[in-house]
Amino acid sequence: MSAATPVISVRGVVNRFGSxxxxxxxxxxxxxxxxxxIVGGSGxxxxxxxxxxxxxxxPTAGEVRVEGRVVGQMSESEMLGVKRRYGVTFQHGALFSSLTVAE
Incomplete structure (x- = not known):
């Protein structure tokens, strides 16, 4: 990838939960x-x-590309490779917000 090419590109992403x-x-x-x-208020x-x-x-609409590939169209092994190269820290361990520590 050239320096002018984004490694992550988000286009027209819409996220809705009900209304x-x-x-x-x-x-x-x-x-x-x-x-x-990414900073902002709670919620x-x-x-x-x-x-x-x-x-x-x-997403409800739009797409995310990582290294030129559409995230929603990658195989599990391709996604695993991507996740190994990028780090994310969620506040309060929010990566698995539906699980308890024991789970």
Missing amino acids: QVVHDGVDLDVYPGEVLG SGKSVLLRTMLGLHR
Whole structure:
């Protein structure tokens, strides 16, 4: 990838939960060597956006590309390779928000 090509590209991402719109047409590019921090108030959609970018949540509309490949179309082994190259830290271990520590 050239330095002008984003390693992560988010285009037109919409995330809805019932009638609640969390994201409405998010566009974002992350270029090689950049460090991305997503900040915002409680309930503003930070974790939902990160989960969408990691393929843990499928957006209502739009797409996420990592290294030029559409996240929702990658095989499990391709996604595993991507996850090994990128690090994410969720507040309060929110990666598995539906599980308890024991689970």
